[in-house]
Amino acid sequence: MCGIVGYIGAQEKKKILLDGLQELEYRGYDSAGIAVISDGKLQHFKAVGKLKNLREKAADFRSEGPGAAIGHTRWATHGKPTELNAHPHVGAFSYVVHNGIIENYRELKEELEAEGVRFLSQTDTETVVHLFEQKIKEGLEPFDAFKATIDRLEGAYAILLISEAAPETIFFAKNGSPLLIAFGAEEIYFASSDTAVIGHAKEAYYLEDGEYGYACPGEVKLFGPEGEKTISTKPLPADKAMAQKDGYRFFMEKEIYEQSTVISDTMLGRVLEDRVEFEELDPSLFEGIDAIKICACGTSYHAGLAGAYLLERMAKIPCQVEIASEFRYKDPLLSPRTLFVTISQSGETADTLEALKMAKRAGLKSLSICNVDNSSIVRESDAAILTRAGIEKGVASTKAFATQVMVLWMLTLYLGRRNGAMTPEAIAHELEAMRHAPRALLVGERLHERIHRLSKRYLHGHGFFFIGRDLFFPLALEGALKLKEISYLHAEGYPAGEMKHGPIALADAELFTIALMPKTLLYDKIKSNVEELSARDATILAISPEAFELADDFIRTEEADHPMLEFFEMMVVTQLLALEISIRLGNDVDMPRNLAKSVTVE
Numbered sequence: 001m002c003g004i005v006g007y008i009g010a011q012e013k014k015k016i017l018l019d020g021l022q023e024l025e026y027r028g029y030d031s032a033g034i035a036v037i038s039d040g041k042l043q044h045f046k047a048v049g050k051l052k053n054l055r056e057k058a059a060d061f062r063s064e065g066p067g068a069a070i071g072h073t074r075w076a077t078h079g080k081p082t083e084l085n086a087h088p089h090v091g092a093f094s095y096v097v098h099n100g101i102i103e104n105y106r107e108l109k110e111e112l113e114a115e116g117v118r119f120l121s122q123t124d125t126e127t128v129v130h131l132f133e134q135k136i137k138e139g140l141e142p143f144d145a146f147k148a149t150i151d152r153l154e155g156a157y158a159i160l161l162i163s164e165a166a167p168e169t170i171f172f173a174k175n176g177s178p179l180l181i182a183f184g185a186e187e188i189y190f191a192s193s194d195t196a197v198i199g200h201a202k203e204a205y206y207l208e209d210g211e212y213g214y215a216c217p218g219e220v221k222l223f224g225p226e227g228e229k230t231i232s233t234k235p236l237p238a239d240k241a242m243a244q245k246d247g248y249r250f251f252m253e254k255e256i257y258e259q260s261t262v263i264s265d266t267m268l269g270r271v272l273e274d275r276v277e278f279e280e281l282d283p284s285l286f287e288g289i290d291a292i293k294i295c296a297c298g299t300s301y302h303a304g305l306a307g308a309y310l311l312e313r314m315a316k317i318p319c320q321v322e323i324a325s326e327f328r329y330k331d332p333l334l335s336p337r338t339l340f341v342t343i344s345q346s347g348e349t350a351d352t353l354e355a356l357k358m359a360k361r362a363g364l365k366s367l368s369i370c371n372v373d374n375s376s377i378v379r380e381s382d383a384a385i386l387t388r389a390g391i392e393k394g395v396a397s398t399k400a401f402a403t404q405v406m407v408l409w410m411l412t413l414y415l416g417r418r419n420g421a422m423t424p425e426a427i428a429h430e431l432e433a434m435r436h437a438p439r440a441l442l443v444g445e446r447l448h449e450r451i452h453r454l455s456k457r458y459l460h461g462h463g464f465f466f467i468g469r470d471l472f473f474p475l476a477l478e479g480a481l482k483l484k485e486i487s488y489l490h491a492e493g494y495p496a497g498e499m500k501h502g503p504i505a506l507a508d509a510e511l512f513t514i515a516l517m518p519k520t521l522l523y524d525k526i527k528s529n530v531e532e533l534s535a536r537d538a539t540i541l542a543i544s545p546e547a548f549e550l551a552d553d554f555i556r557t558e559e560a561d562h563p564m565l566e567f568f569e570m571m572v573v574t575q576l577l578a579l580e581i582s583i584r585l586g587n588d589v590d591m592p593r594n595l596a597k598s599v600t601v602e
């Protein structure tokens with residue numbers, strides 16, 4: 001995920017770009033860059049790390065007067081976060097910024113290299129600027145060259161391109177990644193999100209997939225697959241804080257709604273027709289490995305527990321999961337044939353980081369599953385898979401968890417194929433289900449409204465038990481953690497079959513049981529467990545595709561043909577339940593008491 005901005009006008013361009021990028025920095029911050037074309041001449045600045053480094057580097061640069069400019073803040077996907085890999089990417093006389101992934105970049109790169117083009121970076125994006133310039137060299141007019149370029153691209157993109165071949169013009173295209181055009185008195189702006197232009201512009205047009213065009217002073221031409229289109233703008237919000245939350249009441253709520261989109265980013269370029277590939281992994285990482293140990297804290301630990309069910313069941317790899325703070329002091333017996341996998345949203349959690357260092361000292365190879373590139377855990381690991389959830393602002397983790405689980409599911413298919421434990425048919429079946437995951441994560445308006453109404457009945461009582469079996473046990477743990485951290489009500493996650501071994505003694509009408517009852521996994525077993533609780537008068541909220549007559553409350557989920565699709569849908573239900581209870585109790589959903597987003601102390 002990256003942020004892009006563009007500007008056409010006579011104001012100080014550097015300031016507009018940098019201020020706009022500042023608003024988008026949450027989308028990625030491992031490097032940033034700007035390029036300005038003024039008096040027909042191009043200039044650029046790039047810096048690794050946060051935007052303040054770029055501000056310092058460009059401190060003496062002045063860019064008033066008519067011209068066009070583009071800027072980018074990067075979340076690395078292809079190539080390390082270096083200055084050469086930072087955008088804008090340069091050709092001989094043009095610059096491009098891009099958010100997304102060009103899936104066929106290898107093929108395009110080979111073609112261009114065969115024609116003598118030299119590449120400076122390891123990115124997919126650089127192909128765009130060279131392709132454009134090749135088309136110009138072939139004699140095409142600049143806009144035709146741009147159109148011919150985007151016609152060759154496969155994958156997701158929001159692209160802005162400027163060129164000395166057409167000074168004062170920005171060429172733009174969108175497919176799968178966000179892009180808007182905003183209009184000021186005399187100026188034209190582009191951005192990934194409207195927070196970057198609020199205060200400068202009053203109206204904006206949010207591009208649809210497949211749209212492209214060009215803008216120059218006083219003119220914007222927009223095209224779609226059917227030809228030229230008219231631009232119908234919408235008023236921009238006046239309040240920046242509200243806009244950052246896209247109209248949602250809390251970041252956590254926004255992040256729950258984002259899950260369907262970010263999970264697609266997690267899969268992008270990795271979930272292929274017949275297999276899963278991780279370009280960032282050197283297959284030698286898995287040589288000599290016959291077991292996996294996952295180590296993490298909190299929500300990330302729950303993702304690890306879910307992943308262990310998948311890895312053992314499908315990839316047939318013995319997999320243990322450990323809480324990092326426990327692991328550190330238990331004098332664990334470690335074998336170099338075990339791959340040490342850490343999971344962390346922030347990449348900075350002290351216990352997880354220390355556990356990783358211990359494992360490394362013991363000679364284990366390491367892999368991290370992390371949301372923040374260049375974080376301490378990523379840097380310390382032999383290899384990393386980035387979850388691509390985008391910056392998560394709510395302290396209660398939601399979309400990071402969804403993407404962690406997705407990566408573990410993908411890793412299962414990757415390893416299952418590698419070690420021959422999964423047949424091509426079994427992999428195809430999983431891939432088919434995986435492609436439906438974004439839909440399972442969509443938040444329906446009616447569902448949210450139902451949970452909102454229902455939540456008023458769950459503001460008291462002497463505790464909650466979230467219960468589930470198999471994969472749904474980690475989800476029960478995670479549902480309980482979400483509820484307790486933002487509502488301050490006592491909640492426990494429990495394996496449903498274990499209730500009768502003690503906790504059932506607590507059952508009475510004031511004990512709220514949230515029962516996860518998927519149809520695709522052990523339905524009859526969990527049903528009996530819930531019946532036992534109901535017989536002891538516990539209040540039951542059942543979450544299931546199948547009506548359950550003993551439930552006091554019922555949330556119906558979709559019939560699905562794969563447990564992971566039920567998993568993701570039920571995950572959304574438990575997140576919304578926690579959110580709505582917390583809001584009703586008047587708590588600060590995004591910054592719950594006593595917690596911090598990144599736990600860098602032991």
Ligand code: M6R
Pocket residue numbers: 297298299300301343344345346347348349352395396397398481482485597598599
């Ligand atoms: O950044 P990490 O994933 O390593 O953080 C681990 C936990 O601190 C974190 O998941 C915590 O449990 C969340 N606040 C839960 O919502």
